[in-house]
Amino acid sequence: MSGTPPVAEVPPVFETRGLCVDFAQTRFTGRYRVHALVDVSLSVGAEETLGIVGETGSGKSTLCRCLVRLYRPTRGQVLFQGQDIGRLSERRLGALRRAAQMIFQDPADSLNPRLPVGVIIEEPLVIQTSWPARQRRDRVADLLDTVGLPRASAERYPHELSGGQRQRVAIARALALKPRILVCDEPVSALDVSIQAQILNLLLDLQQEYGLAMVFVSHDLSVVRHMSDRVAVMKNGRVVEMAGSEDIYRNPANAYTRELLGSIPGARIPS
Amino acid sequence: MTVAPAATGRPLLEVTDLSVGFSSGRTTTAVTSEVSFTVSAGQTVSLVGESGCGKSVTAGAIMRLLPRPAGTVLRGSVKLDGRDVLSLPLAEMYGIRGGEISMIFQEPMTSLNPVHTARDQVVEVLRLHRPDVPAAGRGAEADRLLEEAEFPEPDRRGRSYPFQLSGGMRQRVMIAMALAGRPRLLIADEPTTALDVTVQAQILRLLARLRAEHGMGMLYITHDMAVVSEIADRVVVMYAGQVVEHGAATEVLQRPLHPYTRGLLACAPRLDSTPRSRLRSIPGAVPAPSDYPAHCRFADRCPLADASCRAAPVALGPVQGRLVRCIKAAP
Secondary structure, X not given: OOOOOOOXXXXXXXXXXXXXXXXXXXXXXXXXXXXXXXXXXXXXXXXXXXXEEEOOOOOHHHHHHHHOOOOOOOEEEEEEOOEEHHHOOHHXXXXXXHXXXXXXXXXXXXXXOOOOHHHHHXXXXXXXXXXXXXXXXXXXXXXXXXXXXXXXXXXXXXXXXXXXXXXXXXXXXXXXXXXXXXXXXXXOOOOXXXXXXXXXXXXXXXXXXXXXXXXXXXXXXXXXXXXOOEEEEEEOOEEEEEXXXXXXXXXXXXXXXXXXXXXXXXXXXXX | OOOOOOOXXXXXXXXXXXXXXXXXXXXXXXXXXXXXXXXXXXXXXXEEOOOOOOHHHHHHHHOOOOOOOOEEEEEEEEEEOOEEHHHOOHHHHHHHEOOOEEEEOOOHHHHOOOOOOHHHHHHHHHHHHOOOOOHHHHHHHHHHHHHHOOXXXXXXXXXOOHXXXXXXXXXXXXXXXXXXXXXXXXXXXXXXXXXXXXXXXXXXXXXXXXXXXXXXXXXXXXXXXXXXXXXXXXXXXXEOOEEEEEEEHXXXXXXXXXXXXXXXXXXXXXXXXXXXXXXXOOOOOOOOHXXXXXXXXXXXXXXXXXHHHHOOOOOOEEEOOEEEOOOOOOO
């Protein structure tokens, strides 16, 4: 890129370069390799939302897990603020763990059923800060306000809450360390539609308030389009199309993107 | 069980004032109240609402598959061609389930038997419900049914076990099993909710084709208004155990009258909405059956509610050619 002027650009929050992940599988028929991600290169800028859409097995969740180093890539790199996270020391990795937080599909599985909500939200503060107990408790109370839960819910256990309330707890825990980026893997897929709208609105508000970047993964194209600045369409571990969220729906270039768009029900419902 | 439809113009399925209760200890709580609707041959009626609104309980009551002993029908009747299904002897009910009325479910993996092949499970339905098919011909008939459900290469891939099949393929096996009994009514309980959107579109087209070809009535349960718009002739919107709006699908989708129906339609993001704009949401959550208020059950979440909504129970009444349970719905 010799033509671009040398500006001191802020590196993107996340960047992947030629990311490949293979999984070894054993079946009756023998061992073979599954290519879960094939040469994925993309980036997420500060305060930007990158949407990722694709069907079961397209590699969406594998990509999320690579970003926060829950998986190590087979080949390629994940850069966090310009640094290759595969080479980070344990100490430097702490910065990534604080700055990038993940929200999973089913909060019933990602919240410890034996801990009250207050303790769940406080846990990242216990591990990552040296704050005294009172300061941590105040922060938990603030976080409960932020996500729209009554303060008394700190004493409740996850099973006493509804699905939407549990996802609010997961969001409060993710915000505890003031992250720069949220990686949301199907955060509303397990929720009823009216609750889904509440959680999507909450995420949009929080993003604006805290200047968060976001990776938003869903199988639901309407939801991804609504939340994202840019959208990557994945199929069989590859990104088959990437464009601004308005463009990709108006002028889909890829045949698979067109098929996905054509499959969305509800075209006859008037707006 | 292939009785010709009665020529009386009587609907295939008549559900009248159906109330289902669940008991815990000595208390019985009504979870659905006075649900009424009909399904005619060749017609698709959609029961729509969020979890906990009583859709699946209503289907369970029709099939007499309520969890026992907790679930009971408190009042009302279910008639199939004028016969009261709820008072039939159990032996006769076994003939109806899987025969005249078939059902498909959300997650076929939990409804299929994991230790039998796809084809054997279709053969089993033929053995139980189709005395007209001789034992030697069941395999071929099973292949034909799998083919009708657009299951590819049934003679070869029909030997697969459920775990070897994708979600869409499993749902096709369920559909072949449902067709095997030559049902006159198909109850589909969220059959595409667990499927990818491209497979969902295929299954919806398949169900619409089969309904038309066989003249089946279909009761289609879903939480998704977009799916309703693809498949339903009539729609019954349920909220907190009650029917709140009931009418022709195109009319309800184009001009929803009950505030809950309007909310359901408005809160899902659409492909033509403004990205990153706030969505219309319905505050709060569906109340638990033990907390159903005596007045309008939607009042606490409703943007239109005032004191008059909380004064007395609200009846389902005719508004603009459909039934609506709201005193604020314009007459």
